[in-house]
Amino acid sequence: MSTVFKDAITFKKAFIEQVEKTYAIDFKDSSSYQQYVALGTLLKEHIADDWKETKKIESDKRQVYYFSMEFLMGRMITNNLMNAGVYDVVKQAFNELNLDINEIEHKETDAGLGNGGLGRLAACFMDSVAALALPVHGNCIRYRYGFFKQKIENGYQVEYPDRWLKDIHVWEVRRDEEAIDVPFYGHIELSVIDGKLNVFHRNAEYVKAVPYDVPIVGYNNQVINTLRLWSAEPSDLYQNQGGTFDYHKKLRQISEMLYPNDDTDEGKILRLKQQYLFSSAGVNAVLKKHKKQFGTLDNLAEKAVFHINDTHPTLIIPELMRILVDEEGMEWDHAWDITRRCVAYTNHTILAEALEKWPIRLFQPLLPRIYTITEEINRRFEIELKQRFGDYAKEVESMQILKNGMVHMANLAIVGSFSVNGVAQLHTDILKEIEMRDFADYYPNKFNNKTNGITHRRWVLQSNPEIVEILKDTVGNEWIKDTSKLEGLAKFANDPVIQKRYEAMKLARKQALTDKIFKEQGVKLNPHAIFDIQVKRLHEYKRQLMNALHIMHLYNELKSNPEIRKQFYPQNFIFGAKAAPTYWFAKKVIKLINTIAEKVNNDPETNELLKVVFVEDYNVTYAETIMPAADLSEQISTASKEASGTGNMKFMMNGAITIGTLDGANVEIAELVGEDNIIIFGLTAKEVTDLYQKGSYQPYEMYEKDPRIKRVLDQLTNGFFTNVPRNEFEEIRRNLLDRDVYLVLKDFDSYVAAQAKANKLYQNRPTWLKMSIMNTAKSGFFSTDRTMEEYNKDIWHLTKIK
Structure with a gap:
């Protein structure tokens, strides 16, 4: 850890040098925004050794990968200064320089990575797991535009683009070397060679998912977890099937904006692309790292939990199966056992209309292999249900993953996970007794409650x-x-x-x-x-x-x-x-x-x-x-x-x-x-x-x-x-x-x-x-500290980072 923040005198000197060096100006001519960038840069350098050390210590531990479409982080500068234990030093130095720390803090733009409660909760979770020294890392999309900037004009809401990334995002580190190519469209060819099923994804339209890592600073404990944001960029595997201009336009849309309007088929396809991009990239990155560390994926369920925050990342389940069956050559039952022991699901809604479902007519051509795997999961589960309840029982109909021309994501998330939790006692009771009663009766030990909190x-x-x-x-x-x-x-x-x-x-x-x-x-x-x-x-x-x-x-x-x-x-x-x-x-x-x-x-x-x-x-x-x-x-x-x-x-x-x-x-x-x-x-x-x-x-x-x-x-x-x-x-x-x-x-x-x-x-x-x-x-x-301790005790079973 650097000594820049050891006292106000040392920090002042380093801070002035950083501003002048970065912007090639005299400090007295610098703006509050330039001062903010210099402060954030110094702090990121200050925590770099702890971030590296945290990764090293946790590398052989069981870890959680928390997938959420939203992380509504807000401004990070104040939180990071406080958690790193250097806020008072900075404040004293700024007072001596006649600078207003609040004005400089407010030069950071709220990261446009969320919309409401779901994203703010995920952000609180990230703060608490780092404070509790639990190895838990976020996965999301690096949206270039936030939900929107709201103006009130003539009494009505009018939306303007939230260009939060127009300035420097001082906290992120781009990791080109860990980029993942993600396929869409094309068709699947199957062949059996030496008794083994071989799967080929032909004519796929590839998009490169590039990770940007953001440090999550634990409170006074030198633990630095990671929030990984995935950006859609052109892939070297692209083969110009439909025109380069059209390809670039479509891939830019994937990480352009949170929750594109899905009233149209185009909007639905775009949302599915977003969900598969960060689910696939996140899972692939974890499995690559895991295999490099342990040489096998047989022990994956002992070392990794993929936590699905609401149904948006549910494609993790068929993606895990795809990798284990297609790339690792595992038998289906072995792969399914590993997958189900790796995935946990948090449900956030009681409203039936808010439970995600996607038309098969769009899902199948966009994600051909993921669809055939989902189809097989559904086929095997349906056989299981019919053996238990009879061919025409209401439970068979209500619990199917594929029905009425739709893929039901909540059903897939429940079937493919080892834990399903609600987020308040009343909510969980309603899920178990009304909305998801058939599942709760079928899996009596799978449902549990974890009442939300705040940081x-x-x-x-x-x-x-x-x-x-x-x-x-x-x-x-x-x-x-x-x-x-x-x-x-x-x-x-x-x-x-x-x-x-x-x-x-x-x-x-x-x-x-x-x-x-x-x-x-x-x-x-x-x-x-x-x-x-x-x-x-x-x-x-x-x-x-x-x-x-x-x-x-x-x-x-x-x-x-x-x-x-x-x-x-x-x-x-x-x-x-x-x-x-x-x-x-x-x-x-x-x-x-x-x-x-x-x-x-x-x-x-x-x-x-x-x-x-x-x-x-x-x-x-x-x-x-x-x-x-x-x-x-x-x-x-x-x-x-x-x-x-x-x-x-x-x-x-x-x-x-x-x-x-x-x-x-x-x-x-x-x-x-x-x-x-x-x-x-x-x-x-x-x-x-x-x-x-x-x-x-x-x-x-x-x-x-x-x-x-x-x-x-x-x-x-x-x-x-x-x-x-x-x-x-x-x-x-x-x-x-x-x-x-x-x-x-x-x-x-x-x-x-x-x-x-x-x-x-x-x-x-x-x-x-x-x-x-x-x-x-x-x-x-x-407090989310209590919530996270409960998640860990009942679901994750992690060892704290010492």
Whole structure:
């Protein structure tokens, strides 16, 4: 390890030299961005020896390769400085140079490698496994463009390219020598020579997958794991079958953008190409390294776990079989035994429509050998099922991998793995008892639960300096490595001194968010008001719409009743969300929220009491300011629809009170904090499921029965909003009255009561502050350090790096 960071004097000298040497300018003329690049470069060089040493130590150990289509890392500079233990040295040196460390840190662009919760969770996992010294490495695609940059224009979301790679990605190291050629299309020829099956992939269109490695720095332990990002580039094996220009255009698309629109056949093919590219390249690279180390693949299951994060990397299973059978010449049963002992699968969705399936008519020509292997896996599994249940049993139909002209990826992932886990207790129970019941009955020991978590080092230590000081003075600093120590804060819940400090902490964080919103969007919020925040992906089941309708109801009440105005404590409603570019209804909800904001924020009669803001381009960096500022955490999904949620945990750890349904990890939050420290409303998961099964719900009856609902729904189309056409929100009104699939109107009354309770509770400061402190005290369970220890104990069985 270099000595550059040993003290502020040494670092200052090296830092100035690095800037001047890199950019051939005097240091005084350098920009904040140039200073950021120099800082990142010095830090990467500083950890290089540890990275090399980590690889050497773990080379003969059992390792995990964690495959995810998303790793939403956010800015890495602060995290890396803190985890490497050099943040204070840099900060002192920058103070002496009269540089603002925060300004330099913010010159790093958020890596555009994800969209939402799935990717942020994977990033938290990477932080925790490195902190716990577990040999776990990520695999993803090196997308040139992120999901998109969001702008709000005329109240609507408009997408702009997120060119996050336009500048230097200071952390990555290109590994040309480890590139893998990946075949698409062509046809398969089989022949038997000397009793052995030989497989030839003819006329394939090859794409070269080039790896870029990014270091993941463990917290104060000198362990450096690797996140490997695969880039699609021209292959030397390309044979100009369809024209060079067309080839280059198509291969560029593979690693161009996360989640291309798959409404068309072209989009579906592109997504499949992405999934096979990083699955195939990742597996091939691991197997090459393994064979070089051990001389055989017979012991692969003892040394490697391929962990599939959601169904996107499921092609790992047939790809492993292809290598073991076609290239290594193994018998099918031996190869299948190894494969099934190597692969573990995490399911992230309860929604049946979100479980991936691909048309065979597209899958087969694109991946001819992978298809024939998948077909054989399905054929053998079907025989097994028929022997057990009979030829025409419902289980045979429900559990097949190939059916109705589709490849069912979740079924393939379950059949080809040794472990299947959900991500919250309720989610896992629903998988086992409802959505995947036949599989759970067939494989009684395969399903398990691993409740999600967050990395407290980013979401508290890095994001909330005031709470860090409070924790230091109450429970010490051990919580940074062991979040169970946060429990010690509970005994201070009624302490007036700590309550005052909690109040001051919240005010400081709310002021920081207020300043950011005003600077970026010109909306002035009252930092002393309640900060009621809902930030997450925009989806109907997450019910941002219910939140919006409640604000309309609240506005009606405040306008019409002076007595309510007197009793109501000022409340800021803050939203942040991106809607998928083709999800028109979600975009219409964003338009509604912004239209409500325009109306209520400009009404002098109520705008001291009620403000609404939809923050533009919500991302990880924005979240670092938002999460610590919340008083009230909106977790209001329809019960039984949210697998887990992790925003709920980030808010909780920073002392926000959850207002939510008993859905996802809210169930476990409620159990931990107790009913006095959370605000629960709405139907339970069982009540929702029963309602669906009966088919008896009539949303129009709610409209006729409840005058509050009738009023707000009528206001959507009766000219109440003067700056939009009267029919602007007709689609929302019709959707709620005709279908209301996510039971917005059914839970509306309960939500209104919960909101009124929250507003009243907030005014009782000692009670609210006690609740806030208790939420932090009980949040230690939701660290990904705990989650990763559970994955390791129950699934991976790794030895820690010493």
